[in-house]
Amino acid sequence: MLKIGITGGIGSGKSTVCNILRNLGVPVFTSDDAARKILNEEEEVKKEVIKAFGRDTYNSEGKLDRERMASIVFNDPKALGLLNTIVHPKVNEAFEEWAQENEKSPYVVKEAAILLETGAYHDLDKVVSVFAAKEDRIRRVMKRDNTDEESVKKRMRFQYSDEERNELADFIIMNEEGVDLLPKVMELHEILLNEKKKW
Numbered sequence: 001m002l003k004i005g006i007t008g009g010i011g012s013g014k015s016t017v018c019n020i021l022r023n024l025g026v027p028v029f030t031s032d033d034a035a036r037k038i039l040n041e042e043e044e045v046k047k048e049v050i051k052a053f054g055r056d057t058y059n060s061e062g063k064l065d066r067e068r069m070a071s072i073v074f075n076d077p078k079a080l081g082l083l084n085t086i087v088h089p090k091v092n093e094a095f096e097e098w099a100q101e102n103e104k105s106p107y108v109v110k111e112a113a114i115l116l117e118t119g120a121y122h123d124l125d126k127v128v129s130v131f132a133a134k135e136d137r138i139r140r141v142m143k144r145d146n147t148d149e150e151s152v153k154k155r156m157r158f159q160y161s162d163e164e165r166n167e168l169a170d171f172i173i174m175n176e177e178g179v180d181l182l183p184k185v186m187e188l189h190e191i192l193l194n195e196k197k198k199w
Contacts, residue, residue: 003108004125009160010113011152013132035091057069
């Protein structure tokens with residue numbers, strides 16, 4: 001079984017690529033969902049987050065206040081780095097357990113926005129970068145999250161540049177406005193199935 005990482009800047013369309021692969025029967029692990037679950041359900045992690053960022057990062061029901069946390073980490077690179085050191089080892093553990101459960105698949109996918117930034121890609125066989133023009137990404141995220149341009153740009157500053165991401169990737173999928181992604185993802189799927197046969 002191959003372990004494939006799929007990453008891309010915010011608004012690049014990596015989730016759309018992963019949804020197409022899901023429809024092709026490929027198991028997909030979404031790191032953001034795993035991180036959210038860990039932050040809300042694992043008591044040791046919650047204690048570490050409260051110790052690092054304060055009790056008001058969780059609400060009265062014990063759920064993470066995502067807006068409060070975002071206001072902290074997207075204004076302070078050190079704070080974001082600290083949160084990542086708390087959460088991402090747990091996400092990686094969850095992925096490895098999940099991958100074992102899906103070991104009969106030719107390949108599995110780990111979708112992660114900061115796959116490269118955290119170094120998690122070192123444990124994977126191949127990395128796919130989903131690339132889109134910065135202007136398109138900003139427009140998509142503003143519409144999706146009902147937010148303003150400056151907020152999107154602030155989040156972008158905490159991710160690798162497209163050049164850095166594409167340089168580390170084994171495959172690049174261009175997600176251009178008005179161009180169908182399906183044939184590109186189908187081609188990638190066939191390449192990965194053939195790659196598995198070589199092992």
